[in-house]
Amino acid sequence: MSRIKISLKxxxxxxxxxxxxxxxxxxxxxxxxxxxxxTCIINTNDYYQVKKHxxxxxxxxxxxxxxxxxxLYKPFMKYWYCLLPFIVITLFLYWKTLKIADVVVTGGxxxxxxxxxxxxxxxxxxxxxxxxxxxxxxAECLLKNKFTNITWSSIGINGNVLYVEVREATNPEIxxxxxxxxxxxxxxxxxxxxxTRKGTPLVKAGDVVMKxxxxxxxxxEILDDNLEVKDTYFTQSDADILGYxxxxxxxxxxxxxxxxxxxxxxxxxxxxxALDKYVLDLEENxxxxxxxxxxxxxxGNCMYLNVHLKTIESIVKYSY
Numbered sequence: 001m002s003r004i005k006i007s008l009k010x011x012x013x014x015x016x017x018x019x020x021x022x023x024x025x026x027x028x029x030x031x032x033x034x035x036x037x038x039t040c041i042i043n044t045n046d047y048y049q050v051k052k053h054x055x056x057x058x059x060x061x062x063x064x065x066x067x068x069x070x071x072l073y074k075p076f077m078k079y080w081y082c083l084l085p086f087i088v089i090t091l092f093l094y095w096k097t098l099k100i101a102d103v104v105v106t107g108g109x110x111x112x113x114x115x116x117x118x119x120x121x122x123x124x125x126x127x128x129x130x131x132x133x134x135x136x137x138x139a140e141c142l143l144k145n146k147f148t149n150i151t152w153s154s155i156g157i158n159g160n161v162l163y164v165e166v167r168e169a170t171n172p173e174i175x176x177x178x179x180x181x182x183x184x185x186x187x188x189x190x191x192x193x194x195x196t197r198k199g200t201p202l203v204k205a206g207d208v209v210m211k212x213x214x215x216x217x218x219x220x221e222i223l224d225d226n227l228e229v230k231d232t233y234f235t236q237s238d239a240d241i242l243g244y245x246x247x248x249x250x251x252x253x254x255x256x257x258x259x260x261x262x263x264x265x266x267x268x269x270x271x272x273x274a275l276d277k278y279v280l281d282l283e284e285n286x287x288x289x290x291x292x293x294x295x296x297x298x299x300g301n302c303m304y305l306n307v308h309l310k311t312i313e314s315i316v317k318y319s320y
Contacts, residue, residue, distance in 0.1 A: 184317050
């Protein structure tokens, strides 16, 4: 806020001061000079409001000094043209922000990204193109028509940088001996998880499959942005597929071997040892055992071992 220092002269200066006080007009640093003269500081806006009080009390005022921002106003206005270069630079920078300053292409190889960048710039969809009213649909159509190996593209603007992301169709894998393969279920199961690296998955987690069902097809389809088939080729399917599997295991142990007779305790120990070996072999092959139900029953001169297991294991089998 700007203030001014004024001198007040007249026979009714005190009456003027009282009028200012009644009308909530602040007078700062009020000083007595003589019986007919005082000095004070007043806000610039208030100074224009006290003119009627000056006239009413027949008091004369004189501006002695200016304080605050207003003090710089006059010399600034005298040399305002010094700011002209800054104004021009500011307007130029603002004008540059209205146009695309750079094009960044990602997703393809280095050579393809450079080709796309040059193509966008040469067709007025790149650098120095107005951001306002940019036609994204036309730009994407031009890219697809020019670069036929692009299966997907996305164009966006962040600030004044144009970002182009593309997905290039990969060349089909060359299969030795011209053989392709699919993945089928090796046993009846419920799919627990599936991670496909090559091929087209036909099942998902939770699906019930029977032995021999195709899980991952060797037929690979390339889709465009409209989810339409653009190209098809065959490959060697590759996937990790786990499933819930029910396993049955049974074995019998005779009570007599030659002239050696076995009691019930020894036959149970033999059955437990056989079960432990069977479970250990499964675990070494990556089978996760969720639960097991073991039944040992002696019939005649034999001890019968029947085991029902619930497991999670690989159900992958390759079919050529």
